[in-house]
Amino acid sequence: MEIKDARVIVTGGSSGIGYATAQKLAERGARVLITGRNKEKLERAAEEIGAIPVVADVAREEEVEATFRAVREELGGLDVLINNAGIARRKSIEELTVEDFEAVYRTNVFGAAMMAKHAASIFKEQNSGHIVNIASTAAKKGYATGTIYCGSKFALRGMTECWQAELRPHNVRVILVNPSEVTTAFGQPDRKERPEEPNKLRSEEIAHTIVATLEMDDRGFIPEVTVFATNPFKK
Template structure:
């Protein structure tokens, strides 16, 4: 599928996997709307993308865990882009600790960002795709959305929810030619992984955000008659 001159919104587009996806999409000629809380990250990336690739880049500093902010950001980006061919629900947070030890506020923030944020953004973007009768939605879930592990109760609950939401939405909108995909990376060498204390090991062998971005691009480039339902991507030989 030809991506050039398409339009994409990426949540968490300021760093990590979202930034890597923004770079690859811009290189392919896709115009972008980027959402994150830090406007400094977004402004720096907009500068880089417009000078390197000449694509249009619009930014919205917003906290997707807040319904009104998420909706306002999506509406303004769709209006500036003029259409929406791709939505990448990537923004997410992680924190690990036993269920007994973690504070309810920490648990709530993970669910509110990873689950409710994904829902608010998708709900705001969907009318445009339904009107177009086309579009691709990629939700960045995790291996934590496929299996539970000790200290991962909040993060696993959030990513299992993303997997369920993705599959249910897929069944709702595939008849409108909208493709909905869940990707489930294992640990990726990003700030999120480092801050959450995940084992990175030998950085050269470790999965990089660009590797996940390559999977995103491969998923999007499939002919419109097919879509990837779910796909995992793992480090081959972590140390």
């Protein structure tokens, strides 16, 4: 696709992977709308990027609907949805609660699905569009204490495959991106960005991957891509 002048939503766009992706897209001339829950942080990020901020929590359906009203008003339509917003909780099997599942699934699964639902309606009508779901290597392999988070990302991976089957006849590309460990604020109790480490992935590597998959000519698409650090064990 042609990035210049493309109309894009990036959820969770105020920091980390979402911020880096929105920034790269804006640098290439895209018109970008970012969402997030923290108004001050979101507006500061939007000003730095040159994006449109919409304070919204994808876990709340009424706020998803408000986001798409803003899309119509601010962008006049949509070409790309990047489902980046996500949260995590680590619990041993003995500690699991329904409340923890609901909290994570409302963002990682239900929120992504409701965003995709509204985007798909636009994309089917115009017979084109792009959905990028940010999952994780946790969508491919579980780990101890990962029941809730891995379960949510396995669900997102499964939904991606369903949307690919449903939307390909409408020229809609649905792409899954699985980052390995990235030095961001994700999972940090204080929500502060972690410092870069020379042997770990940065948000920039994932943003590069997202933009590269989108830039492929629309006749082809990459269904799924996984990004690992080259050598995370080196000293």
